[in-house]
Amino acid sequence: MFRWFALIALLAIAAGLAGTLASVPGTMLLEWGDYRIATSVAVFALALLVLLVVVALLYRMWRAVRRAPQSLIDMRQERRQRRGFEALSRGLVAVAAGDADAADKQARRAAHLLDDRPLTMLLQAQSAQLRGDELAATKFFTAMRSQSETAFLGLRGLLSQAMKRQDWQQSLRLAEEAYQLNPKSEWLVRTLYDLNKETGRWTEAEQLLDRSTTAKVLSAADTGPERAELLYRKSLETTGEDALRIVRKAVDIDPGHVGAAARLARLLIAEGRHRKAVGIIERTWxxxxxxxxxxxxxxxxxxxxxxxxxxxxQQLKLCNPDHPESRITVATAALEAQLWGEARSNLESIAGEDASPRVCRLMATLEEAENGDAARARMWLLRAAREDSASATASPTTEAAA
Structure with missing residues (x-):
């Protein structure tokens, strides 16, 4: 709309100028050698305008002819890139669909049309992995690693391969190199953290958690229990006062960490500090x-x-009276002391339809020990076996879904 208004305005201005020139009397005389031209100002202005238009058209034609070869090259290159990106898109779809043959075909086509673009090399590597050709995939990932713009993707591919074959030392080296390139990648931070734990590098894992929390790559809520776990693992490899100091720090960070609390209590018991150990256990319970x-x-x-x-x-139960484990603990001790009533009162409240195999076995022991009822004891044992079988069947399904 604006262009139309501008065009109308220009035409109006041109018409106004033409009218002004036509209404003003006067003659223009042009002499050149033996030639003499006499005309009005309006006609001269019109002729000059026509001349300028002709020159402009000739200049545009000259430019078009001069640029024609390059334009043809650009058009051909644009068409080649368009076909290359189409092949790249189809190849990525084929990889996602698990179609190894289509992925390989489109990867080779994209590589031919787009040369060594990062996405092309990534598609070639993924296609090779889909075919099971790990050597070819390694070659492509290594090539990507050597180029600055694709170094991180190449390292990630090599890292995934190393972890797949459980080469933890090589995985750790690759993860550390990738971390130098991209320390804000949450996936990489968690991978490097797990590798440090896998190789027993507890101090390095703790330092990584500190840096990642400071940089807000990981939240403090996520790293608290993990830091406690690291300190607990580290305490297992130390002795004496160092072990006591380290595991106490773990319990302070996460009072609900069972392993750390149990180790701290054992170390305190070894030093004769039984009351302190009791307090630690009760707080964690x-x-x-x-x-x-x-x-x-x-x-x-x-x-x-x-x-x-x-x-x-019974005293420990008071720290968490409604938890099934509190009742199981009392029942276990009561069975050992042959206090059948105490054992039954604690077990029957948790021996419903969703009773755990452990509770079922305790009920079986109680029925046989108190009443000599082998039939009821067998019923409880069969129920425990069914629960164990159901748990074993559900576990692979749960892992696969994860």
Whole structure:
């Protein structure tokens, strides 16, 4: 719309100028050699305008002729690139669909049309992996690694290959190199962290968590339990005061870490600090009851007989009274002390339709020990076996879905 207004305005201005020139009397005289031209100003202006238009057209024609070869080359290159990108798109779709033959065909076509573009090399590497040709994939990933714009993608491909063949040392080296290129990649940070744990580099893993949290690649909520796990693992490889200091830090970071709490309690017991160990176990039990904690608790309470274990279990239960593990702990100690009523009152409240195999086995033991009822005991054992079988069947499905 604006262009039309501009054109109308220009035409109006031109018409106004033409009218002005035509209304003003006067003659223009042009002499050149033996030639003499006399005309009005309006006619001269019109002739000059026509001349300028002709010159402009001739100049445009000259430019078009001069640029024709390059234009043809550009058109051919544009068409070649368009076909190359079409092949690239089809190849990526084929890789996603798992069609190895189509992916390989389109990868070769894209490589021919687009030369060594990053996406082309990536498609060739993925196509080779889809065919099971790891050597060819390694060649492409290595070529990508040598170019600055594709170095990270090449390293990621080589890293995935190394992890697939469980070459953890090579994986660690590649992950560290990739981390230097892109320290803000959450996938890479988590991979490097797992590799440090896999190779027992607890200090390096902890430093990585600190840097990633500071850089806000990982949140503090995510790294807290992980840092506690690292410190716990590190404490297992140390002894004495160093082990005590490290594992205490782990428990301070994550009071619900069962392994760290149990190790700290054992170290305190070894030093004769039983009351302190009891407090550690009770604090962790309030957050995460676990059979390992119960065993350490009985040691910390110096339970020398079954009745003392029952009393200790009842005291521990008060830290988390509604948790099934609290009831199981009391029931286990009660069965050992032959307190059948105490055992039954704790087990029956959690022995419903969703009872765990562990509860079913304890019920079987109780029925046979208290009443000598082998039939009911067998019923509970069969139920425990069914639950174990169901869990074993569900586990691979869950892992595959993950």
């Amino acid at each position: 309030a957050k995460q009851p676990d059979p390992e904690l119960a065993e350490v608790y009985w040691t910390a309470k110096e339970c020398t007989d079954a009745l003392k274990k029952v009393k200790a279990a």
